Amino acid sequence: MSLHIREITNENWRAAAALTVSTQQQHFIESNAFSMAECFYEKNAVSVGMYENDTLIGFAMYGWPDIQDQSAWLDRFMIDHHFQGKGYAKRFLLLVIRYIEQQYDCKKIYLSIHPENKHAQTLYESMGFQLNGQMDDEGAVQGLVMELHLDSFE
Secondary structure, X not given: OOEEEEEOOOOOHHHHHHOOOOHHHHHHOXXXXXXXXXXXXXXXXXXXXXXXXXXXXXXXXXXXXXXXXXXXXXXXXXEOHHHOOOOHHHHHHHHHHHHHHHHHXXXXXXXXXXXXXXXXXXXXXXXXXXXXXXXXXXXXXXXXXXXXXXXXXX
């Protein structure tokens, strides 16, 4: 099995836009189409597809590097509902964390989760993210901020 990340381009943006979470999860995260538009117009983040071989499994968006804080944001992370429950989330999350770390040479990664998304919170905590007491009210979906200190990340 070959898991890898590809940047969203003219060739794969439609497939990435078609990925969705389950109906019950849709209020937890912005759509991939919205995320790609945000990247395109705001120019402060990157959208990537997460693949197993040639099959697009999920989508992530990261960016907003802060040189002083030595940090970046993992702003979106989703696995298509057809592939959930198969162990992809944890394996892709590890890949995305390493990818962000290499792109920005950062020491911290922030993300935010919808307060009701306990499943995602458990996943992120299993990777070392911790709630930091802050709220992210910048986007359409407001969330609790979690952070990962990469110096303690295995």
